[in-house]
Amino acid sequence: MARGRGFEVEASVTAIESKITLAVVISCIVAASSGLIFGYDLGISAGLVTSLVASQVSSSLGRKNTIMLGGVIFLLGGAINGGAQNIAMLIIGRILLGFGIGFTNQATPLYLSEIAPPKWRGALSTSFQFFIQIGVLVAGCINYITANHPSGWRISLGLAVVPATMITIGACIICDTPNSLVERGKIDQAREALNKVRGSTNVEPELEELVRRSQHAKSMKQEPFVTIFERQYRPHLVIAIAIPLFQQLTGINMIAFYAPNLFQSMGFGHKAALFANIILGFVNIFAIIIFSSIVDRVGRRVLFIVGGIQMLVSQIAVAFVMAKATGIHGTGSISQGNAMLLLVLMSFYSAGFGWSWGPLLWIVPSEIFPLKIRTTGQSLAIAVQFLTIFLLSQTFLTMLCHLKFGAFLFHGTWIVVMTLFIMLFLPETKGLHLDSIYDIWCKHWYWRYYVNREVLQNQH
CATH class of the missing domain: 1.20.1250.20 (MFS general substrate transporter like domains)
Incomplete structure (x- = not known):
């Protein structure tokens, strides 16, 4: 039942077999870990522009590759900031950090919602906020430890490369979402991804439904x-x-x-x-x-x-x-x-x-x-x-x-x-x-x- 201001609503749910599998858990953890970079470097205005561009990138490259792209850009920004010799390098580094966050913040929630079984979508999607808060906490601890260090600011900014590296490597080992693969016409890869994340070979009904809706969307x-x-x-x-x-x-x-x-x-x-x-x-x-x-x-x-x-x-x-x-x-x-x-x-x-x-x-x-x-x-x-x-x-x-x-x-x-x-x-x-x-x-x-x-x- 879904509710809207006290009214009960019957929702028709497609009879699709879905359960928690190891592939789903690993994929969600790896994708959600991109929240580390947002939590570590919260509030970058460059992400505003990137988040709008990221829509086209996510549709063209897929959710997984967009997350990877965000990780690479954030890694580059962290490296530039850590080794900054002047204000210009700091500004460039911060802009790149914002670009990286814009891509990951757009693609990761979509990835999690599309790959998670409906029954567990809320819990698995929460992992993104969990990693954001881990990033905030780690940044706070680093600031506390380096508060009196003469190069504390350089250490804090430079360590951003650590979560960025984790995200970039992790994105290489997970599969893209079936929705994204179908949207880009990669039907065989979508079938393989469904087999992996659903833990079942009986995925044709769900795949056919995804293909039908994708074709209808493209017809518009x-x-x-x-x-x-x-x-x-x-x-x-x-x-x-x-x-x-x-x-x-x-x-x-x-x-x-x-x-x-x-x-x-x-x-x-x-x-x-x-x-x-x-x-x-x-x-x-x-x-x-x-x-x-x-x-x-x-x-x-x-x-x-x-x-x-x-x-x-x-x-x-x-x-x-x-x-x-x-x-x-x-x-x-x-x-x-x-x-x-x-x-x-x-x-x-x-x-x-x-x-x-x-x-x-x-x-x-x-x-x-x-x-x-x-x-x-x-x-x-x-x-x-x-x-x-x-x-x-x-x-x-x-x-x-x-x-x-x-x-x-x-x-x-x-x-x-x-x-x-x-x-x-x-x-x-x-x-x-x-x-x-x-x-x-x-x-x-x-x-x-x-x-x-x-x-x-x-x-x-």
Whole structure:
């Protein structure tokens, strides 16, 4: 059953044999490890441009090769930054890091959603967010260790080549997704990939379905970037734009960027602030592990809503403690006890994000689009994410200085908005085969007025 604002929806699921196999697990782990480079080097604006270009690259080269390309470019950027002799080299290196992230962030969620069995798609797709957080945590630990080293910045930037090398080598040993292979006309390779990831030789029904939908998609000559703006794809487009936008408006990446500065303003010393950031990283990882064990049982909607409420309570509590300790104008000092209380509240907030909006960003947009515009939809979602990260990263410290504790209420207000949005407009997709998701739009209380059931059924 899928649900939309309390309405139950019968979803027709194609009878396709699928189970967890060793090939699926290895492929998902290797592909998801590309999240390491995003977590290690979060917030590169060059990724905004690349994420849009990556749609065509992913369609032409396939998901696997796009991930590999992203790894190679990131490796080159890390090497240039590590050996930088001037500002120009640093800028070039950072741009290349952004290009690499743009490619991997676009291709990896698609890879995971297409290769995972429907029953386990949520859990396996979560691995991308898990590796992102591992990257964030590793970067935080390296910054903590090298904080007083004269070449600490060079070590931090240069070590980016390690995850990039792992991703590049790993991408060489996994197979591409059957969807991508069929899309590029490689039917025999698609059959072989299906045999491997499904653990069965009875893959002809699924292969025939993929071929049929691919042929129908190709018969529509319209450019995907034009098609996606048609009325019948309005639900997909709105969801794909809203989720990354709202995710950033929770304030999570502003904390990731400026956590040391934020904790210093809360009363922690420099080293203590870096250590507090590491604590948040561990909390987030623990929450992601919990998420992966329940997402395919309780569904996406419930976790979005519960996580949103948890983050809202945390933001309000943080604002209250800071207001009480520093006053309306933020001129007072924060005691050690209040600083520790704030760390606990921020950890509670981080956990709420870790089992809701964090991993669900990569799951929902990658599973709702039909094959014809799937890469385009994912590209737009990632572009919105990068654009929002860029804009908020330029304004957060200024907002914190002017609004003081009000900055947390600002994000808390947005959490209320996004939670209501999920309750009203996001139908449930857990357990559905990618080719059956059209049903949720056709029977949703609001989106049914936009979609054309026959068109969507042919294209998924």
